[in-house]
Amino acid sequence: MKRLTHQLYFWVLLATLAGGLxxxxxxxxxxxxxxxxxxxxxxVKMLIAPVxxxxxxxxxxxxxxxxxxxxxxxxxxxxxxxxxxxALGIGLLVMxxxxxxxxxxxxxxxxxxxxxxxxxxxxxxxxxxxxxxHIIPKTFADAFxxxxxxxxxxxxxxxxxxxxxxxxxxxxxxHRFIEDAAHLFxxxxxxxMKLAPLGAGGAxxxxxxxxxxxxxxxxxxxxxxxxxxxxxxxxxxxGSIAAATGFNIFRFIxxxxxxxxxxxxxxxxxxxxxxxxxxxxxxxCSKSVVGLVVPSGYSFNLDGTNIxxxxxxxxxxxxxxxxxxxxxxxxxxxxxxxxxxxxxxVTGAGFITLAATLAVVPSIPVAGLALIxxxxxxxxxxxxxxxxxxxxxxxxxxxxxxxxLDQEKMNNAMAG
Numbered sequence: 001m002k003r004l005t006h007q008l009y010f011w012v013l014l015a016t017l018a019g020g021l022x023x024x025x026x027x028x029x030x031x032x033x034x035x036x037x038x039x040x041x042x043x044v045k046m047l048i049a050p051v052x053x054x055x056x057x058x059x060x061x062x063x064x065x066x067x068x069x070x071x072x073x074x075x076x077x078x079x080x081x082x083x084x085x086x087a088l089g090i091g092l093l094v095m096x097x098x099x100x101x102x103x104x105x106x107x108x109x110x111x112x113x114x115x116x117x118x119x120x121x122x123x124x125x126x127x128x129x130x131x132x133x134h135i136i137p138k139t140f141a142d143a144f145x146x147x148x149x150x151x152x153x154x155x156x157x158x159x160x161x162x163x164x165x166x167x168x169x170x171x172x173x174x175h176r177f178i179e180d181a182a183h184l185f186x187x188x189x190x191x192x193m194k195l196a197p198l199g200a201g202g203a204x205x206x207x208x209x210x211x212x213x214x215x216x217x218x219x220x221x222x223x224x225x226x227x228x229x230x231x232x233x234x235x236x237x238x239g240s241i242a243a244a245t246g247f248n249i250f251r252f253i254x255x256x257x258x259x260x261x262x263x264x265x266x267x268x269x270x271x272x273x274x275x276x277x278x279x280x281x282x283x284x285c286s287k288s289v290v291g292l293v294v295p296s297g298y299s300f301n302l303d304g305t306n307i308x309x310x311x312x313x314x315x316x317x318x319x320x321x322x323x324x325x326x327x328x329x330x331x332x333x334x335x336x337x338x339x340x341x342x343x344x345x346v347t348g349a350g351f352i353t354l355a356a357t358l359a360v361v362p363s364i365p366v367a368g369l370a371l372i373x374x375x376x377x378x379x380x381x382x383x384x385x386x387x388x389x390x391x392x393x394x395x396x397x398x399x400x401x402x403x404x405l406d407q408e409k410m411n412n413a414m415a416g
Contacts, residue, residue, distance in 0.1 A: 008196060012261040015201030019265075030209025033202040037266060040199025044271045047185055049144045049273055052295040054182035059291025060161025061175050069161075069292065076293050076398050080301040081337070083390065083413045086237050087303040088333045091310030094229045100221035101318025105285025150297050189274040193262070194262065200265020207267075209377070222315050223378060229307050230382045238303075238393045245400050246407065249393070251414040256392060260385060266379040269388040273298065276392055283413035285399040285408030293398050297391035306384030308379060309336040312354050316368035324363075327334045332357060 023030025049096045095101075108315050137143040143152035164171040164178075239249040253260065254277055261270035273294070280290050308385050313332050317324050336357045372379075399405040402410075 008193070009261075012258070012265055014202050016204045016261070018266040019203070019205035020208045023205040023210075027209040030205035032208040033209075036198050036202025037066045037200070037204075037206055038202075040192075040202070041266055041268055043195070043327050044189070044268070044273075047151045047189050047192070048270055048273060049187065050299075051143070051182070052153050053160070053182070053409060054185060054196040055291040056154060056157035056179050056295050057132050057161040057178050058182060059176075059288045060158065061171070061178075068288075071160075072289060072292050072398060072402060073296070074303055075228045075401055076296055077300065077395065079394055079397060080297065083237065083241070083303060083394070084306050084337060085235055085333075086300065087386075088307040088336055090237070091229055092232055092314065092329060092333065094225055095311050095314040095318070096234075098221070098225045099318055100225045101315040134218055154299065155256070157295075159349075161262050186274060186404035188306065189206040191226050193272075193275060194379040196262045196271070197266070199271070200262060203266050213386035218283065222372065224412045225301070226308065227382050228312055229311065230304060233303060233307060234386060234389055238390060241397060242393055244408045245393075245397050247396065247410060247414055252392065252396075253389065254416075255283065258390075260388065261389050266380055267382040267384050269298070269391075272388065276388070279413075280392065280395050282409070283396075284401070284409030285395055286404035288401045289402055289404050290395055294391055297394050298387075301391055301394055302383075302387050303390040304383035306336060307359055307386065309354055312369075312372055313358055315356070315372065319365050320364070320368055322363055329361060 019030070019033065022033075123175050135155050137152040137156065140156065143156050159406060167174075186320050203364065234253075235249065242249040242252060250264045257274045259279070262275075263269050279291050280294070281287055310333065313336075314324070314329075354369060358369070396410070
């Protein structure tokens with residue numbers, strides 16, 4: 001018991017359960033604890049941009065070879081696209097088999113579009129050209145301040161790392177400065193992670209207090225289908241990939257249990273990004289691969305978000321009794337592959353990207369998103385957990401492909 005109480009995951013789990021119970025028994029008190037969850041997420045996000053910047057810069061500069069950076073990046077993007085397509089496909093398959101939206105018979109005239117007006121407006125402003133132009137920050141500092149977009153940070157980090165590598169010995173002082181800064185930011189993040197139980201407990205108390213168990217009942221079929229799909233994806237798809245790489249998905253999940261509980265409590269995969277990177281390095285993945293794959297995965301490898309997009313879109317269509325053709329479903333799948341990119345750095349990303357995806361099928365009114373607005377918060381946990389596990393597995397796989405995975409360290413980590 002003494003050993004257990006020294007583990008962070010024990011306190012995160014305890015706080016999450018206590019917060020949920022408080023929110024259920026006293027909704028008003030539970031709702032009032034929202035600042036605890038918001039404050040913890042704000043503390044983490046405060047350091048995410050500089051941590052990713054330093055990590056990617058060091059990953060590129062430390063490789064000493066831009067060809068390697070391109071090779072690792074190319075392999076990572078190929079892996080991300082293949083696995084993301086599988087995620088979207090599984091979501092479509094489950095929705096066709098279970099069809100949780102059937103029987104709702106919702107009248108489109110009864111939908112309240114005001115609740116999703118903000119998300120629809122943000123989605124309307126998105127286009128392919130604006131997406132790529134948005135990657136370029138207005139100033140160097142802007143990527144770290146107001147925008148909060150990880151794609152902008154990645155863009156600057158790649159340029160910065162490449163410049164250091166090209167300068168050779170002249171760039172060494174800057175390289176050492178970035179390395180020292182990275183140690184500092186990691187140390188700050190470790191201090192903040194000690195507050196994870198408070199953040200997780202506060203966030204769970206607010207969720208239960210605000211929405212309550214009763215809010216789950218009307219749309220329990222969709223939630224159940226979504227959680228089942230995420231579970232199947234992790235166990236079957238990621239499990240098969242893990243087995244082919246030489247490790248067991250269950251042991252890997254057990255290895256990152258502390259971080260998973262933090263993600264579960266806060267509904268944000270960013271809250272445990274830095275601890276995940278540290279654990280991946282400890283289990284034998286090379287520092288340069290971890291520094292390149294994990295940050296890029298947070299923008300390009302959103303498996304849980306892809307599952308959510310495909311299932312939510314079909315649920316709205318089923319609830320409104322709209323029959324989609326195979327061509328329309330394939331169009332939805334293709335557009336979702338694009339709209340999900342970079343979503344992790346956008347507030348309300350799930351709804352913004354979903355609204356943008358639905359826009360390509362005019363027969364589905366965007367106002368239909370109001371049907372799932374109330375339970376989106378409850379599905380965000382599964383989204384975040386699936387994204388998180390997917391990025392961890394991807395990093396191990398790319399390390400293996402690059403022959404930069406210490407098999408002995410990995411076996412020791414998997415064995416506890």
